[in-house]
Amino acid sequence: MATLPARLRPDKAAGWRSCCHFKLRGAEAPEWTVRVEDGACRVERGLGGRPDCVIEMTAETYVGIETGRVSRRSPS
Secondary structure (H helix, E strand, C coil): CCCHHHHCCHHHHCCCCEEEEEEEECCCCCEEEEEEECCEEEEEECCCCCCCEEEEEEHHHHHHHHHCCCCCCCCC
16 A cells, blocks of 8 residues: 555546445455545545545455556456
């Protein structure tokens, strides 16, 4: 989660604003807030503010997505 701000592509996020809550079951730190606004990303531990979406999964699945071991796409 901590690397999300550095990986955001500001040109792709221009004009986009969102607040997402992540709930990662089995994680040492299971709750996170990710905010994207004005081409910047902020990540905070805990659930803050009113989310536009809530993403729930196991910590193992999240790490798998981030490392490319798990597909981000849902089966058709």
